[in-house]
Amino acid sequence: MESLSTKETTSKDCNGDSMFENVVRAPDVPVYAVMVAYSKDPSPVKLNLGIGVYRTEDGKPHVLNVVRRVEKLLLDDVSATKEYLPITGMAEFNKLSAQLVFGADSPAMKENRVTTVQCLAGCGSLRTGADFLAKHYHQHTVYLSQPTYGNHPNFFLAAGLTLKTYRYYDPLTRGLDFQGMLDDLGSAPSGAIVLFQACSHNPTGVDPTLHQWEQIRQLVRSKGLLPFFDNAYQGIVSGSLDMDAQSVRMFVTDGGECLVAHSYSKMMGLYGERVGALSIVCKTADVAERVESQLKLVIRPMYSNPPIHGAAIVTAILKDREMFDEWTVELKAMIDRIIHLRKQLYDALRDRGTPGDWSHVMKQVGMYTFSGLNAEQVAFMTKEYHIYMSSDGRINMAGLSAKTVPYLADAIHSAVTGINL
Numbered sequence: 001m002e003s004l005s006t007k008e009t010t011s012k013d014c015n016g017d018s019m020f021e022n023v024v025r026a027p028d029v030p031v032y033a034v035m036v037a038y039s040k041d042p043s044p045v046k047l048n049l050g051i052g053v054y055r056t057e058d059g060k061p062h063v064l065n066v067v068r069r070v071e072k073l074l075l076d077d078v079s080a081t082k083e084y085l086p087i088t089g090m091a092e093f094n095k096l097s098a099q100l101v102f103g104a105d106s107p108a109m110k111e112n113r114v115t116t117v118q119c120l121a122g123c124g125s126l127r128t129g130a131d132f133l134a135k136h137y138h139q140h141t142v143y144l145s146q147p148t149y150g151n152h153p154n155f156f157l158a159a160g161l162t163l164k165t166y167r168y169y170d171p172l173t174r175g176l177d178f179q180g181m182l183d184d185l186g187s188a189p190s191g192a193i194v195l196f197q198a199c200s201h202n203p204t205g206v207d208p209t210l211h212q213w214e215q216i217r218q219l220v221r222s223k224g225l226l227p228f229f230d231n232a233y234q235g236i237v238s239g240s241l242d243m244d245a246q247s248v249r250m251f252v253t254d255g256g257e258c259l260v261a262h263s264y265s266k267m268m269g270l271y272g273e274r275v276g277a278l279s280i281v282c283k284t285a286d287v288a289e290r291v292e293s294q295l296k297l298v299i300r301p302m303y304s305n306p307p308i309h310g311a312a313i314v315t316a317i318l319k320d321r322e323m324f325d326e327w328t329v330e331l332k333a334m335i336d337r338i339i340h341l342r343k344q345l346y347d348a349l350r351d352r353g354t355p356g357d358w359s360h361v362m363k364q365v366g367m368y369t370f371s372g373l374n375a376e377q378v379a380f381m382t383k384e385y386h387i388y389m390s391s392d393g394r395i396n397m398a399g400l401s402a403k404t405v406p407y408l409a410d411a412i413h414s415a416v417t418g419i420n421l
Helices: 002-014 030-040 065-076 091-102 121-136 152-158 178-186 210-223 243-253 285-299 309-319 321-351 375-385 405-417
Strands: 114-119 141-146 162-167 193-197 226-231 258-263 276-281 368-370 394-396
Touching: 065 309, 065 321, 091 114, 091 243, 091 258, 091 276, 091 309, 114 121, 114 285, 121 152, 121 226, 121 258, 121 276, 121 285, 141 152, 141 178, 152 162, 162 178, 178 210, 210 243, 226 243, 243 258, 276 285, 309 321, 321 405, 375 405
Parallel strands: 141 162, 141 193, 193 226, 226 258
Antiparallel strands: 114 276, 258 276, 368 394
16 A cells, blocks of 8 residues: 555656746757758758858768768778777877967977867867866956857856957948957956957958958957967868968967867868867966866866767878878868859849949958848848848858859849849
């Protein structure tokens, strides 16, 4: 009888309110909501220009030839195992990743002042860096560009840091508000953390010139600010890995300290492999060693150690001269195509007489065009043309093709003028 009573009580308790009754539905993550809406649209002419991934001329996901080649080699390697990696990841991957960012002849690397840990792509690298700073850095204020990548605030807020913004984009010129940027950083407190995007700024496609970067560097160092670079698009602006790393390297060759979050999602098309690295450049080798010891304690309770496969792909490409060269040729072809698509879109809008100055389509760089379209116009394009993109007007240029540019131009023209073509 006692057992039955217990069973009845348990059954009654389980039929009550959920222990999670107070959980409220969270808002959808915008870029993924766009993906879902696109996937449910049955229209044969639908176009996804939302999430930042590179597509082929046929609109299909693009896997680099050199990546497929490496994966076949890895599959045939009977010596490969599935053992856990160390907490900091694959040592050879870390060394080669740091060389890619800082240059093989970087004094900081030669002096062992750089510590690099393998992380879960750029997002994981940023979050690991944020958690490290929250625990081991005296200043807890982070300055983000206005606007910035939608996930940036989340990394730092989740780590318990305080956010502020600095002016960056000028909607009137659709270019850089350089003076506003300098003024805001100039008024930041000493020691404040400043997140920069090394190149191909997301969402604006607006980057400082090298001369402007040098002025920024001088201000950052004179104010004692701590630069944290999000290096998600190296090679995606110019097609040159070295050229696109110049902003970061300026802040390393001066002997100062900085953090760099690095991702292979865009530059090698390894989106789903989630492979990246966090590098911290320190004043001395001793400090770098101590920093690495604490990074291990940040990573251990988070994901313990990183996965093997993506890092193995990257390592194989970076350490082999023939495959490295093959990769850079493929990367350059991708970027040249994006640049050509920019010109096609600009020409198409000009030919249609679309109101406004669309020269920013050509002037902006990298994967995105910050079109200047407002949320209402974007919604119109989605409803009438089945074109899916961010409500802030960001266009993923790498999602276009020669066939779809005229269709996008028609949609933009209609959204701006209210006239359907």
